[in-house]
Amino acid sequence: MKQKTEISIIRKFGDLQLISLKIQIPSIKPGQFLIVYNPEKDDQLIPIYFTLQLDDIYFTKPKITNWEVGDQLIVKGPIGTGFSNHYNFQNLLCISLDQSHGSLNPLIDHCVRIGKNVAYMVDEINLTLPNSVEIVFPDMLDEHLLWADYVVIEIERDNMEKNRETLKKILNSDIQTEILIYCPILCSGDSQCMVCSVKTKKGWIRTCQHGTVFNLNELEF
Secondary structure (H helix, E strand, C coil), X not given: CEEEEEEEEEEEECCXXXXXXXXXXXXXXXXCEEEEECCCCCCCCEEEEEEEECCCEXXXXXXXXXXXXXXXXXXXXXXXXXXCXXXXXXXXXXXXXXXXXXXXXXXXXXXXXXXXXXXXXXXXXXXXXXXXXXXXXXXXXXXXXXXXXXXXEEEEHHHCCCCHHXXXXXXXXXXXXEEEEECCCCCCCCCCCCCCEEXXXXXXXXXXXXXXXXXXXXXXX
C-alpha cells in the first residue's frame, strides 16, 4: 500500500546520511527497504534501506537525492522478507563488495546484542560499528571462511560480474550465505519491465516485488 509521509530527521552516520520518516512502520527487518518518490524533486523511484534503529527507524539517504527535512515522499513497503532469522550460528562474516551502503548494520547490531561474533570485510574503514566487530580486509577472506558459519553480502548488481571469483569462492565454501543485491527500480511492482530483475536458477526474479535478499546458491552468475 502506498502512503504519503514526510522526512522528519536527517542525520550523519559515518560517511552515510540517514533519514527518518513520520510514517509509522510497526516492524521492519534487516535487508528490507521502502520504495519512495519525491514528486517535486525525483525523476525516478528510489529504494531506501533500513539502516539503524535508535529512537526511531532510519534509512540510508541515497547520494543522488537532494531531499531535505519536511520534504513530502510517497512510500511503499517494506519490500521483501529481508535477511533470515538465524539463531544456530555463532560466527557472522559480513562482506561489502562495494562501499558500504549501511544495510548490513541492523543485522550486525542485532548479532552483537545477542552475543554473536561478528567480522566485517570491507575496503574502507570509516564505518560506525560496535567496538566488538572485527574489521577484515579482502586478503583475509580465506581464513575467515574457515571461521564463519554464516555469511551476508551486499553488492551492486552491476558489480557482480567483476566479483564473480569472490562469490564463487564463498559459494564453494558451503557456508550458509545470503546476498543483498542493490538494483535500479523503476516501478513499485505494478509493471513487467524487469529492470530490477535478478537471474536465479528458477528464472528472472523482480526485486520490486520479491525484495533484494537471496540465498547465494539460488543465483546464476
